[in-house]
Every structure is written in C-alpha cells, then in structure tokens.
Amino acid sequence: MTVFLVLGVVGLVLLALSLVLGDLFGGALDALAGDVFSSAVIGGFVSAFGFGAALSEGLDAPLWLAVTVGAVVGAAFGWFASWLTRLVRGGGSDATVTTADAVGRDAKVVTGIPEGGFGVVRVVVGGHSLQLNARAERAVEPGTEVYVTAVLSPTAVSVAPVRGELA
Secondary structure, three states: HHHHHHHHHHHHHHHHHHHHHHOOOOOOOOOOOOOOOOOOHHHHHHHHHHHHHHHHHOOOOHHHHHHHHHHHHHHHHHHHHHHHHHHHHHOOOOOOOOHHHOOOEEEEEOOOEOOOOOOOEEEEEOOOOEEEEEEEOOOOOOOOOEEEEEEEEEEEEEEEOOOOOOO
C-alpha cells in the first residue's frame, strides 16, 4: 500500500507544479497530438491511480484488482484533467487572437488540402473561429480532424492528421 500512496503523493505534486508553473515537459511531447501527455494529465492519472489502488488494497482487495481499480480511476481522472485543460485553454479572452495562437490546437479541414498545395482549416482559439490556409505533408480530405503544428505565415499554418488518421 505504501508504494501506491507514494505514487498518489508524487502525482499530486506533479499536478500542483503543472498548475503553478504550466506544462513541465516544455514541449518535449508536442509531437503527440492533443493534451493526452501533458504534465497535468499525467499528474492526475498517477495520483488517482496511486490513491485508487491504495484504497482498494486497504479494503483487502487482491493486488491485481487494486491495480485494475487504480488504472480505471487513473484513466477517468486523466481524461477529466485533459478535458479541463482543453476547457481552460479554449476559453474566451479579450486578447487579440493571432495565427500563432492556433499552434497546438485541433482544427477541421474545410477545403481539402492537396499534396504540395494549400487548403483551408477552421480552428477555434479563445472562443474565436479562425479560417486559415493550411498545408500538410500529404493530401487531406475535407472534414478530417487535424492538428496545427506550425505557422507558415500570418494567414497560413502547417497541419498534421490527429490520432487515428495517422495511417
């Protein structure tokens, strides 16, 4: 049980540091789409896993069940932390929205992106919907969910398909 409690405390410390200092990984995991591997999500998962498994073990559950319960509770809290991160990051703002603010956000292809050419994507930044020209490494069909990876100009970005679209 001690190991699980230590994991819970380490997760809480990571979560608290990420809330105070921002993402602790500083872009090390930016190649992965979305916020699944941010320090807040990982901290939430680790702390919930540790405390959930410790509680299960404290109720005399076998080790395999305690680990399973910890993993389920950790996944639920990790998802919740990811949802909160997106909610806070996507919240409204009085600041002027720029193309650079779109980097790291999910977008939807409005006009297909041909290989070597430009299409159009729609991305929501701070409650504002932006339509930007977009270029991708391969052709992307309209309606596809993409991830903004870089700014090419004040009106154009580079995108990559998200999650299941990588094949």
